[in-house]
Amino acid sequence: MSGARREGDGRGRLGAALSGMAVAVGCVLFLGGFVWGALVYQPYTVPTDSMSPTVQAGDRVLAERISGDEVRRGDVVVFRDKQWGDMPMVKRVVGVGGDEIVCCDGDGRLTINGKPVDEPYLHIEGPAAERFTAEVPEGQLFLLGDERKGSLDSRSHLQDAGQGSVPRSAVEARLDAVAWPLSGGAVERPEGFAALPGGVSQPGPVGLMLVAVAAGAVLIVGGAAYGPTVDRLGGARRRKVVTAGAA
Incomplete structure (x- = not known):
């Protein structure tokens, strides 16, 4: 025993x-x-439906703190610019310095330097958005909302000196995931921009x-x-x- x-x-x-x-x-x-x-992420509440259906008004999102130099086409970013009201705004980067942005080709697609870009996250019914052309100065970013019919974005500032673009330094963070509602999940990097120079950014470490x-x-x-x-x-x-x- x-x-x-x-x-x-x-x-x-x-x-x-x-x-x-x-x-x-x-x-x-x-x-x-x-x-x-x-340390890596900043929580934000999406203020409007201008990025619908990717993120909705009231969604709580996790945005990775990054430098503006890290931004790639297709990124959904949080930025602040005096010309836009000097308040945090959420838009998608569709053009970087040196790009010519044209809307739209015969199929209603945005073109960047003459190359059409597929944007499956858009939810557009009826005629395509109003036509425009913009050249993005070096060091600047051209931003659009995913809800193209109702978003106040770079198109509303085309008459400004930078043709609606904002400096890279205006970027505070890049959206990586929707924290609430729980069904939101990760904010995907769009493949439509992957073939352009610079490619798309890599997902942040939220998964790890x-x-x-x-x-x-x-x-x-x-x-x-x-x-x-x-x-x-x-x-x-x-x-x-x-x-x-x-x-």
Whole structure:
């Protein structure tokens, strides 16, 4: 019986050590994921439906803090510019410095430097948006809303010196995911811009951040439950040994 007790004590100590280690690692992952997210991402509330259906008014989004130099065509960005009211706005970048933007070709598609771009995220019924042409100065960005019929975007500023464009330095962040509602998911990088020089940007680390938080939560719960479970199982084995010895 003393041998069984020693064996049970050894298992108990091992179980406690494994339990503590799992909880410790889980805390690091769980808290680290949140800290990582706070450093990399800025939450925003989408103010209008100008980016519908990609994001809707009232959606809570996670926007990755980036430099304007990192922006690529197709990115949905948060920016602030005095000519646009000096308040955070959410639009899609369709042109960068040196681009000629024309709307639209015979199929109603936007063209960039003569190349038509497929934009499957648009929801346009009836005639295509009003026609326009704009040349984007170097260091500037041309931005449109996905709800092309109702969005106040670069087209509303075509008579400005930069033909509706804003400086790259105006960009504060790039949308990576919709946090609420939960059905929103990731904000995809459109393939229609991938063939143009510079390609499209890569997704941010929000996926890895969520994996870290989820894995941490599992380890914390599992580690906290492991020790008591091992103790109960060990106690049950010792009672069986005692009962068998008495018999």
